[in-house]
Amino acid sequence: MPFGYAGRILHVNLTTGKIEVEEPPESFYRMTMGGSGMAMHYLLRMVPAHADPLGPDNVLVLSVGVMTGAPISGQSRVMANAKSPLTGAIGDAQGGGFWPAEFRSAGFDAIVITGQSPRPVYLWVHDGEAELRDAAHLWGGVTGETEAALREELGDKKIEVLQIGPAGEKLSRMACIINMSNRACGRTGMGAVMGSKKLKAVAVRGHGSVELADKEKLRELARWGADNLEESGVWSFRLHGTAGGINGLQATGALPTRNWSSGVFEGWQKIWGQTMTETILKERDTCYGCVVRCKRVVETTGPFATDPRYGGPEYETIATTGSYCGIDDLEAISKANEICNKYGLDTISCGATVAFAMDCYEQGILTKEDTGGIDLHFGNAAAMVQMVEMIARREGLGDLLAEGSYRAAQKIGKGAEDLVVTGKKQEFPAHEPRAKRSLALIYAVNPFGADHMSHEHDPAYAPTSDPTTLAQLSQLGLNNPQHAWDLSEEKVRYALTTEYIYSALDCLGTCQFVWGPTWQLYNLDQLVEAVQAITGWRTSIYELMLVGARRLNMMRAFNAREGLRAADDYMPKKLQLPAVGGPTDGVSVKEEDFLAARAKYYQLAGWDQEGVPTASKLAELNLEWVADLLAD
């Protein structure tokens, strides 16, 4: 059952139970190359303005890209898109694993999920077919159990399961979507959308394979990747996982600590990826077809005993449940990671929200009365784990915190608002905008809230960056590298330009550790070759930039229709305060610098002064129909 780019889109109406298959023409796929960009075609057309994100009018699109399932590294990614219950804006979350490739082997490129089921169901997708099944017996179950139950029930150990945990069922705004029990489409509360629709899981099994336009060329690229992995920038991820770079962040004052009070953490060595390798690492895991093997599996015993099926913590998890909280206990962090994967919680929002609560506690805004007796001081590992579990179960203070730090602060009051560090109400990932200045801008303007994988971070474009990286960036018209602390017009240009290409990666469904413009295993020229070898499309960096810009503009158009304007692209107060200690001691991001950068960014993007895409820019990107939507 071979199939190429011109695949099939599954439409599932949970209200009526009706399932339909759409077969769009090649031109439809080529315009976005799949994934998150393709999803925007449906969301813009199908979600009415001001829809309740947790109501039946919201639409959830699960999609893969045109590269997904091809036998090469870094292509097995699933994108989840819907209006976000966390931000009120467009939602977007991506995850890796084996589910994406398996889904494509089953003959589909996306599932467009509409309506709301009256009772818990799951979707069973297999070799070109799909059916809704009752999930009453699975409702309430944690991810590992549900996965096992579905494999048992459907009688195939090779079934891949994408699902929500209890957090999604309970509509936590930081609920994520999990596959393999340890891969998360983490951000913007996509798990709550799935929960609101009472869709517990999507189980998939396929025996097809992606039809390749040029098998030999792709094989050659795959071989090149395997041969050059050790010399590439991603090798450290193989060795020590994504937390292998904590030493560098610490050295540059870029490691967020104690709810963004400092960029250095005295306990950094204890939570470092290398330390993990030497202590609790059980094995290195991988996504379908990928030679990198960046995923960790850890095993711990004792008070923070964990089950290896839930994997191991990524850097983001280590920082948010670690340094954010002043915690240097890798076993406690691993436990928090396990709870999040079990219950289906975004570790970034969850850890950051606990850190926010700790900050409130330190300042007397929250007390033991609020916490139910828990001593929520920075550094209390057991308290952190307990609070994560309470969020997962929506118990006590955890029920409030499950709404995210922004909404929690609104309820708590007493100045708690000033301790919130979010972009569009979404908690900041673990990279310090005071040390990597373009993040102050991108965390604010990114259409789906603060995100660290939506552009290339500053150090790649510093004068001290390596010559190959700078040469590759020059392909994008970037020829004037700036210091990491710079937030000048040139840095804004860099941020937007790399945002376009990262946006294209989220359409293609490629992993940004493996494919990208700078330090990744494969560069953009190789990406062009790979897309061509897989799809047969003769493409170019130019076309990929168009694809990326299309997705970004469609997302901004979605937000504009929801009423979002420049004020929603804000910088949190905490960044305007000086960091304490280390290389970034005394450093802050000035509001006026941020506002100037934001204005420049809008201008370079071809948007108006409120950050709304102009008809001209939309037309330039073949998006006249989106301009028409905005004009209505």
Added chain:
Amino acid sequence: MPFGYAGRILHVNLTTGKIEVEEPPESFYRMTMGGSGMAMHYLLRMVPAHADPLGPDNVLVLSVGVMTGAPISGQSRVMANAKSPLTGAIGDAQGGGFWPAEFRSAGFDAIVITGQSPRPVYLWVHDGEAELRDAAHLWGGVTGETEAALREELGDKKIEVLQIGPAGEKLSRMACIINMSNRACGRTGMGAVMGSKKLKAVAVRGHGSVELADKEKLRELARWGADNLEESGVWSFRLHGTAGGINGLQATGALPTRNWSSGVFEGWQKIWGQTMTETILKERDTCYGCVVRCKRVVETTGPFATDPRYGGPEYETIATTGSYCGIDDLEAISKANEICNKYGLDTISCGATVAFAMDCYEQGILTKEDTGGIDLHFGNAAAMVQMVEMIARREGLGDLLAEGSYRAAQKIGKGAEDLVVTGKKQEFPAHEPRAKRSLALIYAVNPFGADHMSHEHDPAYAPTSDPTTLAQLSQLGLNNPQHAWDLSEEKVRYALTTEYIYSALDCLGTCQFVWGPTWQLYNLDQLVEAVQAITGWRTSIYELMLVGARRLNMMRAFNAREGLRAADDYMPKKLQLPAVGGPTDGVSVKEEDFLAARAKYYQLAGWDQEGVPTASKLAELNLEWVADLLAD
């Protein structure tokens, strides 16, 4: 004396006689990659708004691109830019030959010529040095004689001479700049600007060579070109010159005939390139380093005897002095070509203006009294040759016609205005917009007036186009081919998109027969490789598109400052009349379709409704300084 991209710019002030050398940084070159784009940096900064094109305030920039002089086909091009005395807008003309490569071997990338010399001078550039010399003895001479005299005077037979003929001296608005006595920077009256400055010639001799970043890679590309020439789209040019395609134009009703009254010409076979090959062709000539050898050298005897030193007629010349005038006499056409090259006249404007005068004569608007007794009926070959000579010498009616058809019609009156076929007052080149519809748009909106080498013509993007061409266009985001007669939004997108890349070619200094997005010998991927092999810059189609868009926007900004608005992007009345006979019988371009296409074009270009570049688009292209100029 090796030198790479980071070369030297010669500044020559003809008022003071001062000569200076500027050595711009690499970043300056990379922003435009040289040529016409680089020239815009000087013209925008140095030419005051509303300067007299023939006064001392105008600036003439002669430039080559970063590829010029490298040992590969299609790179020896010189660009001439100044405010145009023909259009009142930005002027731009390009020519091939050996002068461009020789100039670069002499150590320079451009000459910025300011002021006005009190007496005739010529510039002698040799191996990094330059001096102004008296040219009193050369003034009034025709090109072949001047070239010979300078080689004699400077004592080197290998000197290359770029010069004006008597037409430029006499400030004909259709005067061109000639090198090798037969290669023309033809359009927009750049020869008149040179004449107004009393600069007769630029003689060059150099012994340097372009420093190559990757000699072996370039050699490989050059070898590939030689090996694949015969299978390429340019092979017919080798065989039969640029007029080899007349059969195709005739077959599609695209051969402009009798001053744009018809798209077919009954005498087409007599003026066809193949006929030339079989009759008067003496040899095939080439530009420096080029394997194509598309240039013709003809030899005729009898009443229209010609000197082979003046080369042979290109397709444009054959059409404008042939079918435009209803003339099928290849020897008369060759004679007209010789006169134009001798006197330094643009064959397109000259032939088209004679055709316009013939049309006036046919309609009784001009009479024998006006023509000095010449029977200026369509089809009278001797009369055509005589009129070309009169224009060259500015004698009788020729003095008025030397101002171009637009200005002549204003003087003649009596409805002559309706017979003018120009874009920004510049005569249309020989491609029928009624048969290749995007030309109706591009002839109008092109900043330097009607031009046929500023975008890719329609047939390349028709559903019937060959798959490789369509695949290459898809690299530019063009995936929806349209019929050649279509002028829909998609065709506008195609026109603008290919205009960007053609604009980049005029920066790089590459020949659009050899390098380009469709049928050319080398495609855009190979162009990227070549730029990289020559300059060491890691570039991409994306960066080249930025470069091209920069030049186009700088030109439009120049025009905007001169007060040009949408009304200056007009379509001549003749196109709104039905063509007569052949496949385009009864076909016209509707004004409303043209206006809709123009509005769409402005929108896709990121310009306002008057066609003025917006600050946002300029910023996107790193041209904030241009936006500042417009804001002043």
